[in-house]
Every structure is written in C-alpha cells, then in structure tokens.
Amino acid sequence: MRSRFKRSIFFVEKHYLLLLAPLLVFVAAIALYPLLFSFYISFFKYRLTDPNQARTFLGLANYINAFHDKTVVTAIRNTFVFVAGTVSIELVLGLGLALLFSGKSRGMRVMRSFLIIPMALPSLVVGLVWKSLYNVDFGVIPYYLKQLGLDMGRGPLGEIKLAMPAVILIDIWQWTPLVMIIFLAGLKSLPREPYEAARVDGASRWQSFWRITLPLLKPTILIVLLLRTMQGFKVFDIIYAATGGGPGTATTVLNYHIYTVGMVFFKMGYAAALANILLIIVAVLAVLYIIVLQRQQI
Amino acid sequence: MKRPRHFHSPLLIAVLLGVLLLAACAPTAKRPVEPSQKTPAKPYEGTELTLASMTDQYVTAFRYLIPKFEEKTGVRIVLDELGYVDLYSKLTADFVAHTGNYDLMTVDIVWTGEYAQNKYTLPLDDFMARDKAALALDDIMPVAWTLGEWEDAHWAYPLAGYANVLNYRKDVLDEAGLEPPRTQEELLAYARKLTDKDKGFYGVALLGAKGPPAAQDYMAFVQQHGGGILDADGNIAINTPENVEILKFFGELFEYAPPGATDYWWDQRETAFRSGKVAMMEGWSIARAGYENPEISSVVGKVDIALAPVEGMKPKYGFGGWGIGINADSKHAEAAWAFIKWLSSPEIQKEWIRHDGAPIRRSTLEDPELNEAYPWFPILLESFEKGDGDYRPRIPQYSIIQDALGVAVNAYLVGEMGAQEALDQAQARVEENMR
Numbered sequence: 266m267r268s269r270f271k272r273s274i275f276f277v278e279k280h281y282l283l284l285l286a287p288l289l290v291f292v293a294a295i296a297l298y299p300l301l302f303s304f305y306i307s308f309f310k311y312r313l314t315d316p317n318q319a320r321t322f323l324g325l326a327n328y329i330n331a332f333h334d335k336t337v338v339t340a341i342r343n344t345f346v347f348v349a350g351t352v353s354i355e356l357v358l359g360l361g362l363a364l365l366f367s368g369k370s371r372g373m374r375v376m377r378s379f380l381i382i383p384m385a386l387p388s389l390v391v392g393l394v395w396k397s398l399y400n401v402d403f404g405v406i407p408y409y410l411k412q413l414g415l416d417m418g419r420g421p422l423g424e425i426k427l428a429m430p431a432v433i434l435i436d437i438w439q440w441t442p443l444v445m446i447i448f449l450a451g452l453k454s455l456p457r458e459p460y461e462a463a464r465v466d467g468a469s470r471w472q473s474f475w476r477i478t479l480p481l482l483k484p485t486i487l488i489v490l491l492l493r494t495m496q497g498f499k500v501f502d503i504i505y506a507a508t509g510g511g512p513g514t515a516t517t518v519l520n521y522h523i524y525t526v527g528m529v530f531f532k533m534g535y536a537a538a539l540a541n542i543l544l545i546i547v548a549v550l551a552v553l554y555i556i557v558l559q560r561q562q563i
Numbered sequence: 564m565k566r567p568r569h570f571h572s573p574l575l576i577a578v579l580l581g582v583l584l585l586a587a588c589a590p591t592a593k594r595p596v597e598p599s600q601k602t603p604a605k606p607y608e609g610t611e612l613t614l615a616s617m618t619d620q621y622v623t624a625f626r627y628l629i630p631k632f633e634e635k636t637g638v639r640i641v642l643d644e645l646g647y648v649d650l651y652s653k654l655t656a657d658f659v660a661h662t663g664n665y666d667l668m669t670v671d672i673v674w675t676g677e678y679a680q681n682k683y684t685l686p687l688d689d690f691m692a693r694d695k696a697a698l699a700l701d702d703i704m705p706v707a708w709t710l711g712e713w714e715d716a717h718w719a720y721p722l723a724g725y726a727n728v729l730n731y732r733k734d735v736l737d738e739a740g741l742e743p744p745r746t747q748e749e750l751l752a753y754a755r756k757l758t759d760k761d762k763g764f765y766g767v768a769l770l771g772a773k774g775p776p777a778a779q780d781y782m783a784f785v786q787q788h789g790g791g792i793l794d795a796d797g798n799i800a801i802n803t804p805e806n807v808e809i810l811k812f813f814g815e816l817f818e819y820a821p822p823g824a825t826d827y828w829w830d831q832r833e834t835a836f837r838s839g840k841v842a843m844m845e846g847w848s849i850a851r852a853g854y855e856n857p858e859i860s861s862v863v864g865k866v867d868i869a870l871a872p873v874e875g876m877k878p879k880y881g882f883g884g885w886g887i888g889i890n891a892d893s894k895h896a897e898a899a900w901a902f903i904k905w906l907s908s909p910e911i912q913k914e915w916i917r918h919d920g921a922p923i924r925r926s927t928l929e930d931p932e933l934n935e936a937y938p939w940f941p942i943l944l945e946s947f948e949k950g951d952g953d954y955r956p957r958i959p960q961y962s963i964i965q966d967a968l969g970v971a972v973n974a975y976l977v978g979e980m981g982a983q984e985a986l987d988q989a990q991a992r993v994e995e996n997m998r
Binding site (some may be wrong): 313314316349391400401402403417418419420422423425508509510511512513514517525528529531532 | 652655657659677680681682702772773774821822823825826831834835838840962963966970973974976977978979
C-alpha cells in the first residue's frame with residue numbers, strides 16, 4: 266500500500282517535471298545563461314566594438330579597478346542616497362496613505378484608483394514629464410516657486426544640491442502608490458480581535474497603532490523594504506530621462522554609470538563587473554533586512 | 564501495476580505546444596505584391612529598405628520625399644525616426660551584432676572615423692566611380708565631403724550640410740544700436756549689454772546639459788577661438804591652457820544665458836530663442852527656416868543670421884550635419900544606393916530644401932528661386948566655403964571624447980569643479996578609455 270502511494274507520487278512528479286521542462290529550459294536560456302555569461306566576461310577585457318572581438322583575461326582587475334574609479338565611488342554614494350531617500354519616505358508616506366484610504370466608502374475607492382495612475386505610467390515618460398515641469402525657464406513648478414519669491418537659480422534639476430532631492434521626489438511620486446497598495450493588503454489581513462481587546466482595555470488609537478498595527482505589519486514592511494530597495498538600486502529610466510546623471514555627477518547612480526560604460530564605451534567586461542558589484546550590494550542588503558526583521562519577530 | 568494508458572499525454576501536449584510555438588514564430592505572409600511586370604525601369608520593385616533617421620528638421624523632407632521615390636521605383640522604405648542618443652546606440656548594436664536591421668542610416672559627421680575604422684557602413688567609392696556621370700560630384704561643396712569621407716574612402720554620402728551661424732534678433736540689436744558681433748569678445752560684451760534679468764530677457768542661448776550638448780557647444784567655441792581638441796600631431800589635447808581659458812570664457816557667457824541653460828539640449832535652446840527670451844544664439848543653420856513659421860515661433864520676421872563670430876584667426880566656420888550610409892550587412896545595397904543617388908540629384912535637392920532639408924550642393928545654394936525663398940543662403944554659402952568639418956574630431960574615438968567633455972564641461976558650468984580640474988579629468992577619462 267505504502268509503496269504504491271510512493272510510486273504514484275514519483276509518477277506524478279515525473280509528469281510535473283515533464284510539463285515543467287519547457288519552462289525550465291526557457292528560464293535557463295533567458296535568465297541563467299546571461300547571468301553566468303556576465304560573470305564570465307567580467308574577468309575579461311572585452312570591447313564590443315573591437316573589430317577582432319578580442320577577449321583578454323584580466324582576472325579580478327575589473328573589480329579592483331572599480332574601487333579606484335572616482336565615478337564609481339561617487340555613483341555608489343549617490344545610489345545609497347537615492348535608495349535611502351526614496352525607500353524611507355515612500356515607506357512612511359505609503360503607510361500613511363494606506364491608513365487614510367483603508368476605509369470602505371465609495372469615495373475612498375475612487376481616490377485609491379486615482380492614486381494608482383502614476384504607477385501605470387512608464388518611468389521614462391514620468392522622467393520626461395517631470396523634466397518639463399522642473400524646467401526653470403518654461404516649467405510650471407519653478408514658475409510658482411518664483412512667484413513666491415524663491416530664487417530658483419539654475420532650476421531643480423540644474424543645481425547640484427537640488428538635483429538629487431528633485432529626482433527622489435519623482436521616484437516618490439511614482440512609487441508611493443505601490444507601497445500604499447501593499448500596505449492596504451497588509452492592513453486587510455490583520456486580525457480584528459487584538460483591536461477589540463485593546464479597546465476594552467482603554468487603549469487610545471495612537472497606542473493601538475504603535476503596539477498592534479505596526480508589529481503585526483512587520484512582514485508587510487519587510488516586503489516593501491525588500492521590493493523598493495531592490496528597485497531603488499536598479500533605478501535607471503527616471504535618471505536617464507530627467508538628468509542624464511547630471512548636473513556634473515550629482516545624480517549619476519551606479520546603474521546609470523553601468524549604462525555609460527556598457528552602451529557608450531561598449532566596455533562589456535568592466536560593465537559586467539560593475540553590474541555584479543551592484544548585484545552583491547543588493548543581495549547583502551536583502552539578507553540583512555531579512556535577518557534583522559525576522560529576529561525581531563520572534 | 565500496469566502503467567496507465569495516458570502516460571504519453573504530457574509528452575503529446577509538450578510536442579503540440581512546441582508545434583504551436585513554431586507556427587507562431589513562422590514568418591508572416593508577405594504583403595501581396597501587385598502583379599506588375601518587372602520592367603527595367605523598376606529593377607528593385609518589391610524591395611523593402613529600412614532607414615534609421617535622426618529626428619532633425621530634415622526628417623520632414625524624408626517623410627515627403629520617400630513616397631515619391633516609392634512611387635517611382637516600387638521600393639518600399641520604412642522610416643524609423645530616432646533621437647540622437649537612441650540612434651547611435653541602436654545603430655551600434657545593429658552593426659556589432661551584424662543583424663542588418665537597418666539598410667540605410669543617417670550618419671552624424673562625427674561618427675565618420677568610427678564607422679570607417681570598424682567598416683560598419685559600405686564604402687561607396689565603387690558605386691560613385693560607376694555612376695560618376697550621373698552624380699555631378701563637382702557640384703557638391705568640398706566641405707560637404709567631410710560628411711562621411713575618411714582616409715580617401717566614402718563611408719557615407721553627403722546628406723545635409725549645416726553651418727554654425729549666429730542667429731540674432733534684428734529688433735533687439737537695432738534698438739540697442741548694435742551691429743551683429745563679429746568677434747567672440749563682442750559677442751560676450753553684447754550678451755552682457757542685452758541681458759535684462761528682471762524682464763527675463765537674456766543675451767545669448769547656449770547648450771549646457773550634461774552629455775553631447777555641453778560637449779558640442781564647447782567644441783564650437785574652441786573652434787571659434789582658433790583652438791582645437793587635438794594637437795598638431797593628432798593627439799588628444801583637451802587640458803591645454805588655451806582650452807582652459809576658452810572654458811572660462813564659455814562659463815562667463817552662461818551668466819548672460821537663461822538660468823536653465825546649463826540643462827539645455829538643442830530643442831530647449833531652440834525653444835528659448837523661438838519664444839523670444841534671448842537676443843542671440845549660435846546654432847546650426849538648418850533651424851533658420853523654422854523661425855519664420857508662426858506655428859512654432861513667436862519671433863517671425865524679427866530674426867536674421869550672420870557669420871559666426873570668430874576670434875584671432877583667418878575666418879573658418881564650424882561645419883556639421885549628416886551623411887547617409889548603407890549598412891555593410893545590408894542585403895539591398897543596390898536599392899539603397901539608388902535611393903541615395905536619387906535623393907542627392909540636383910532636381911530632388913530643391914524639393915529636399917523646400918521641405919526642411921539642408922543643402923550640400925553649390926547649385927542648390929546658388930539657385931535664384933531658393934535664394935528668394937531663403938534670403939540667408941549667401942551666408943550659408945560663405946560659411947560652407949570657409950567651412951571646417953573637423954573642429955569636432957571625426958576620429959574613431961570621438962564618442963569617448965564627447966562623453967568625457969560632456970561630463971567635464973557641465974561639471975564646470977554648475978560649479979562642481981574648476982576649469983582646469985574639469986579638463987584634466989576629461990583628458991584622463993579619454994586616455995583611460997582609449998586603451
């Protein structure tokens with residue numbers, strides 16, 4: 266009896282494998298192969314535009330050079346600023362909006378769907394639209410700020426000190442709705458009993474938020490943090506469209522620099538090495554988040 | 564236990580799926596070709612060419628002329644309009660992978676060396692020798708050959724010649740009692756004089772955005788001061804004392820430009836000039852006709868052009884523009900060449916000009932009818948005669964120089980670093996990437 270049961274499991278698995286095979290082949294071809302190939306070429310000097318397509322083995326030189334490259338160091342710093350700025354503000358704003366719009370009235374639902382619009386737009390379009398809005402000579406935003414008597418200088422995207430916050434604001438505008446939606450789902454799944462018990466015990470709404478809602482939302486917060494951090498590290502379209510990494514190098518993030526190295530200089534080996542550095546940073550951070558937040562949960 | 568009979572069904576499903584997939588990937592049926600006899604007059608009937616074009620003004624002329632060519636020859640041309648940065652990277656990807664997606668492409672003058680060295684485009688010399696009689700080669704302005712000529716071979720054919728000219732507001736300069744500036748010092752002095760920040764009016768419009776704009780505008784000013792990016796032996800010499808001085812001069816001009824100018828690409832500089840916010844603007848001659856179009860310009864009738872102001876040298880004027888090349892991987896080189904030949908013929912060139920194209924032939928520039936419609940053609944002719952197509956080095960490493968300068972010049976303009984430091988860094992970046 267038991268062996269028959271076992272056999273049927275095996276039998277079913279075989280079917281699964283067979284059915285999964287096309288997908289596995291597909292994943293290996295489009296995800297695994299490029300990844301391994303990028304690891305492979307990151308040890309070579311490989312110029313795509315070189316007529317001979319020569320690949321010279323360099324060992325770890327590409328990785329070591331990266332940390333002596335001034336632009337890479339600036340780019341990594343800028344990336345961290347961008348990620349810290351966007352993730353923290355989006356987290357707070359997203360949670361706030363979720364609490365605000367968690368009601369069930371019809372107005373709430375209409376508002377919620379409006380808030381989702383930015384997310385549906387391609388980032389490139391968003392970047393270009395904001396570039397026009399920010400334009401100091403023809404744009405709307407500086408126009409009103411100037412009416413208030415503020416000196417706009419070269420404009421939000423033209424001043425070194427303003428460019429990064431301006432770009433962060435674009436990202437916040439576009440991606441806070443996503444955070445809100447995730448939190449809304451998280452809030453919906455919370456049990457009602459603790460709140461009822463708290464009310465019976467005379468807890469204020471503030472207290473029940475800090476003591477019940479936040480701790481219970483921890484898994485959701487983890488998801489948001491992971492998702493937005495990873496997306497933040499990979500930011501490209503908004504920067505490409507709005508500033509091109511400028512003014513100077515004020516908004517050159519790592520991914521944008523990788524694009525320059527790879528698609529302007531066509532130095533594929535070095536670009537692959539930089540991309541792998543980015544991958545490692547993101548992976549380490551992701552693991553850290555998971556460890557920290559899971560430990561607190563116990 | 565006997566195996567159930569349906570054991571083969573998953574395999575069957577997989578096979579069926581595969582068949583379906585293959586079917587979906589099969590080439591779609593070709594458009595039905597009208598049953599017409601292949602006459603010698605239409606030897607390329609049914610051929611399909613893809614043309615990648617920069618979205619410069621002349622794209623309007625392509626849109627107008629391509630149907631005429633299609634009608635005449637039966638060749639179908641798909642026009643793919645791309646912005647500057649996209650065009651460059653899409654073409655490079657196409658060349659490097661030998662995919663041959665584009666048969667024809669507009670080639671910026673500065674890509675010449677790179678395309679020639681890597682043999683991305685087809686050398687046109689055999690075609691030109693064969694069809695010499697029909698091409699009227701002597702009529703093409705000598706400077707226009709820099710649009711594609713590299714080491715005695717032609718990697719692109721002249722398509723649209725641009726001269727760097729000074730556009731100015733007649734009304735504003737008249738009111739101030741000024742003649743258009745002839746030297747760079749005068750340009751700076753007049754820009755200072757004409758700027759009225761309280762009224763939001765500025766002396767000059769410039770390109771300062773990080774990337775190609777800042778790099779190219781700076782190189783234009785280097786040329787106008789008689790300097791260069793390469794030394795006499797052709798070595799990269801970006802951080803020379805002269806160039807540092809010119810960068811400082813360039814920075815000073817920005818004080819009399821709209822505050823957003825450090826973020827301007829070509830289109831925003833045009834907007835600034837066309838919306839009447841600035842008195843003077845150096846730029847490519849191809850934009851000139853647009854200032855008389857009330858749909859896009861609020862300065863109709865108020866603009867004139869003059870030779871670009873130059874300092875301390877025998878006058879030479881910046882020349883640029885676009886050639887048109889045939890992909891070395893194209894399977895339809897003959898048909899593509901037929902298009903180039905037709906487009907550059909003297910009669911069609913007149914139509915090309917009337918629909919926002921740019922001239923390459925002396926006969927076009929001296930044509931009385933066109934001169935009546937475009938009274939600034941004599942200035943263009945003189946600029947072309949004394950044209951310098953090499954002020955932006957057309958060497959294979961041009962894109963590296965442009966990128967390095969694009970970062971450095973912008974960094975100086977926004978105050979991230981000093982002029983010397985910026986150019987030192989550009990020099991280092993070029994040297995490092997040329998290795």
